[in-house]
Amino acid sequence: xxxxxxxxxxxxxxxxxxxxxxxxxxxxxxxxxxxxxxxxxxxxxxxxxxxxxxxxxxxxxxxxxxxxxxxxxxxxxxxxxxxxxxxxxxxxxxxxxxxxxxxxxxxxxxxxxxxxxxxxxxxxxxxxxxxxxxxxxxxxxxxxxxxxxxxxxxxxxxxxxxxxxxxxxxxxxxxxxxxxxxxxxxxxxxxxxxxxxxxxxxxxxxxxxxxxxxxxxxxxxxxxxxxxxxxxxxxxxxxxxxxxxxxxxxxxxxxxxxxxxxxxxxxxxxxxxxxxxxxxxxxxxxxxxxxxxxxxxxxxxxxxxxxxxxxxxxxxxxxxxxxxxxxxxxxxxxxxxxxxxxxxxxxxxxxxxxxxxxxxxxxxxxxxxxxxxxxxxxxxxxxxxxxxxxxxxxxxxxxxxxxxxxxxxxxxxxxxxxxxxxxxxxxxxxxxxxxxxxxxxxxxxxxxxxxxxxxxxxxxxxxxxxxxxxxxxxxxxxxxxxxxxxxxxxxxxxxxxxxxxxxxxxxxxxxxxxxxxxxxxxxxxxxxxxxxxxxxxxx
Numbered sequence: 001x002x003x004x005x006x007x008x009x010x011x012x013x014x015x016x017x018x019x020x021x022x023x024x025x026x027x028x029x030x031x032x033x034x035x036x037x038x039x040x041x042x043x044x045x046x047x048x049x050x051x052x053x054x055x056x057x058x059x060x061x062x063x064x065x066x067x068x069x070x071x072x073x074x075x076x077x078x079x080x081x082x083x084x085x086x087x088x089x090x091x092x093x094x095x096x097x098x099x100x101x102x103x104x105x106x107x108x109x110x111x112x113x114x115x116x117x118x119x120x121x122x123x124x125x126x127x128x129x130x131x132x133x134x135x136x137x138x139x140x141x142x143x144x145x146x147x148x149x150x151x152x153x154x155x156x157x158x159x160x161x162x163x164x165x166x167x168x169x170x171x172x173x174x175x176x177x178x179x180x181x182x183x184x185x186x187x188x189x190x191x192x193x194x195x196x197x198x199x200x201x202x203x204x205x206x207x208x209x210x211x212x213x214x215x216x217x218x219x220x221x222x223x224x225x226x227x228x229x230x231x232x233x234x235x236x237x238x239x240x241x242x243x244x245x246x247x248x249x250x251x252x253x254x255x256x257x258x259x260x261x262x263x264x265x266x267x268x269x270x271x272x273x274x275x276x277x278x279x280x281x282x283x284x285x286x287x288x289x290x291x292x293x294x295x296x297x298x299x300x301x302x303x304x305x306x307x308x309x310x311x312x313x314x315x316x317x318x319x320x321x322x323x324x325x326x327x328x329x330x331x332x333x334x335x336x337x338x339x340x341x342x343x344x345x346x347x348x349x350x351x352x353x354x355x356x357x358x359x360x361x362x363x364x365x366x367x368x369x370x371x372x373x374x375x376x377x378x379x380x381x382x383x384x385x386x387x388x389x390x391x392x393x394x395x396x397x398x399x400x401x402x403x404x405x406x407x408x409x410x411x412x413x414x415x416x417x418x419x420x421x422x423x424x425x426x427x428x429x430x431x432x433x434x435x436x437x438x439x440x441x442x443x444x445x446x447x448x449x450x451x452x453x454x455x456x457x458x459x460x461x462x463x464x465x466x467x468x469x470x471x472x473x474x475x476x477x478x479x480x481x482x483x484x485x486x487x488x489x490x491x492x493x494x495x496x497x498x499x500x501x502x503x504x505x506x507x508x509x510x511x512x513x514x515x516x517x518x519x520x521x522x523x524x525x526x527x528x529x530x531x532x533x534x535x536x537x538x539x
Contacts, residue, residue, distance in 0.1 A: 013062045015087050015109035016521075016534055023109070026085035027065055030111075033077040034069060038117075041065045048095060049112045051104040051485075053389075053398025055456045061104045061485070063090065066112040072191065072235045078113065079233065080195035082518045089113055090520055091233045093134045093163030097170060098389070099401040099448070101485040106522040107536070113233065115163075125150045128241045129186070129212050134165040134234060138381040145241070152241040153379035155179040160381025165237050169227050170482050173436050173444070175280045175377050177330065178242050181439045187211045189236035190226055193514035198222075198232065212238030228482065229506070230520035231513050242379075245330040248361045249340060250374040254321030257352035261323045261417065262410035264353060265435070265443075267346050268325075269408045272440035276339045279377070281327035284434035286315045288448060289324050291388035291432055296450075304428045321354075328377045336360065391432070393452030398459070399432075402447040402466045402487075404478040408437055416445045419472060424449075427465040444481050463487075470494065485522070489537055492525035507532075 014023060031039045040046070041064070049063045067089075069075045082089050090110040095103030105112065115134040121144045122131040130141060138160040145152055155176035157167055167174075168185045178184045188200045201217040202208040215223065226232055255261055264283070271277045287306065290299075299314055300306045306314075315322055329336045344355050361369065361378075369375050372384035390397040406412040413435070424431040429449055437443040447469065451462040467490050470480065474494030483491045495502045503525060510517070510528040517528035527536050 013060075013064045013109040015064060015111075016107060016531055016536065018085070018087055018109065022085055023064060023087065026081065026087045026111075029081045029085070030065075030067055030078055033081060034067070034074040038068045038070070038074065039065060040068075046112075049092075049103045049105070049114075051102045052098055053102065053400065053451075053453060053459075054104075055453060055459050058456070059104065060108055061106065062108060063105050063112045064109045066114050068114045068117045070117040072189070072197065075113070075191045075233055075235055076195045076197065079191055079193065079518065082111070083194065083516050086516050086518070087111055088518055088521050089233075091115065091134075093166030093169075094137055094161060096159070096162040097166065099399050099484070100170070100482055104485070106485045106488075106520065107531075110521075115165075118235070123148055123150055123152070123241070124212075125152060127213060128152055128243060130154070130239050130241055131212055132164050132237055132239055134163060134237075136164050137161055138164060138167075140164075141239070142379060142381050150241075151244050153244050154239065154241050155184055156376060156379050156381050158376055158385045159383055161383060164239055165234055168237065168239070169234060171228060172482075173280060173438070175282070175328075176242055176379065177278045178240050179280050180278070184240045185223075185237055186213065186215050186240060187238040188223055188226055188234050190232040190234050192232045193516070193519050200226070225509070228524050230523040230526055231509060233519060244363050245332075246362070247329075247331060247333045247336045248363075248366065248378045249329040249336050249358055250361070250369075250371070250377055251327050251329065251340075251343075251358050252356040253325040253327070253347055254319075254354045254356065255323035255325075255350075255352060256315075256321045256354070258322040260350055260352050262414040263350045264323070264325065264347065265408060265413040266410040267350060268437070269440060271343050271346060272408075272437065276342050277327060277329070279328055279330070280437055281325050282373075282434060282436055283323060283325040285323050285432065286311050286320050287391075287430055288388075288432040288434045289320045290314050290318055291391035291448070291450070292385055293318060293387070295394060296391050296430065297394075305425050305430050326373050326377065328374075333360065388432075388448070389450075392430070392450040392458075393454060396453050397450060398453045399448050399450045400462050400466045400484050400486075402449065402469045402473075403444045403481050403483075404470075404473040405438065405442055405481050406445050406478050408441055408443045413443075413445070415476065416473075416478070419476070420445070420447055420469065423465065423469055423472060427461055427468075429462060429465055438481070445478075488522070488525045 088110040090105035091113040092103050118133040119135040120133045138156045141154050155174040155178050190198045200223040203211040300310050347353050366378045432448040434446050435443045449462045451458045470490045479494050480491050492503050506526045510526050517530045521531050
């Protein structure tokens with residue numbers, strides 16, 4: 001691993017092994033191929049492509065240029081030229097993967113590919129799907145469904161400005177029934193590292209109508225190889241949409257005794273396995289919920305983690321409990337009523353657990369529900385839940401996320417809770433934790449580690465805590481479902497079975513498809529031989 005040198009602080013970022021003259025030649029070739037108006041190098045154009053939650057001015061991971069393609073042919077031309085000049089490309093959809101590195105490239109001097117000029121949406125109401133380009137946001141998709149008068153709804157994320165394609169490729173979590181195990185995507189169009197155009201599954205046939213309907217094809221299915229990888233650039237994707245249900249019933253569960261959270265996890269697993277709950281609940285502790293409603297300074301301005309007595313006060317004054325779960329039921333009214341009675345009986349058999357009173361809603365009410373959490377669960381996007389980033393530092397707040405996958409059992413939840421609570425307290429940080437089940441058998445256990453970006457010591461302490469948590473969770477056998485770039489090498493270290501065969505396998509594929517290491521080098525710890533021999537990743 002090569003240490004950072006003075007070259008990383010020079011005014012103009014240069015890609016690995018590329019001189020300034022060579023970079024200028026490459027940029028001129030890009031401009032000639034796709035149009036000078038689609039290539040930018042000025043500071044204003046490059047400013048958005050950084051990690052928004054680093055200490056201002058500290059990050060060396062800056063791009064050298066940004067390219068804004070408007071067609072798949074543009075992307076193919078850029079990829080072919082990047083190979084000629086050995087200039088790495090870093091594609092982003094919307095650049096809103098905040099908490100995991102944002103829009104920053106993982107290698108200095110990379111040329112960003114910004115897809116906000118590719119926002120086409122095609123909706124098929126009969127079969128219930130949309131085909132989207134990588135610049136499409138959740139808000140764009142929602143608006144297209146509404147504008148077309150389609151009797152459909154999309155499972156979405158909490159903050160609507162993100163990309164449908166990028167969130168899917170990162171194994172991102174949405175909430176409605178089609179979200180379980182990231183089941184909504186079907187069929188990718190991909191520009192491979194040599195510029196060839198590839199389609200997964202039945203997209204391998206000309207004009208096959210089941211490409212957006214059937215996830216496989218004949219022979220191996222390559223779709224998952226393009227998720228969290230750097231084996232190609234996805235330029236089109238099918239996303240399944242759900243028919244609007246007759247009834248939507250948003251629900252809230254409170255746990256007033258912290259010790260009863262594991263028992264709730266067991267009950268949740270039983271109800272999900274039985275199909276009573278057929279969506280992705282979100283279980284959050286007091287501070288995680290409070291961060292969406294208030295700021296830390298509203299409650300406490302001392303150093304170190306917020307004391308237990310203050311957390312109890314927050315829980316009571318905001319009516320949150322020590323844990324709170326949002327979830328929902330969808331479907332015909334009789335089925336919703338039946339499932340509600342069943343889950344209420346099961347959950348309220350646990351001491352200190354309460355199911356809050358709720359109201360059933362038909363489709364004409366969804367857009368105007370006052371609670372943004374309840375709108376999200378029925379596919380209505382907004383930016384209202386972005387407030388949590390300001391828990392520490394207000395408008396200059398930030399966070400890094402740590403998110404291992406654990407079994408959906410009381411034992412695993414209690415074990416993770418004890419470990420993460422202890423490590424957070426030892427680091428003097430607030431503990432904002434939550435669980436989002438991936439399916440009925442496993443869940444992410446997400447820690448949002450907040451900080452004030454104006455406080456460099458606090459920022460660095462947060463990232464060191466996240467890195468330590470990766471290693472400690474690894475000792476329990478738990479790996480992350482996604483990770484910030486600064487944690488990726490530590491995450492890869494945890495996957496040590498058979499002398500790290502998983503990473504060695506990934507590197508072999510990278511070297512075969514992308515011998516020049518052009519597409520997103522370093523993504524998920526996959527660098528390729530060329531850059532590893534040059535000393536990457538940097539220390």
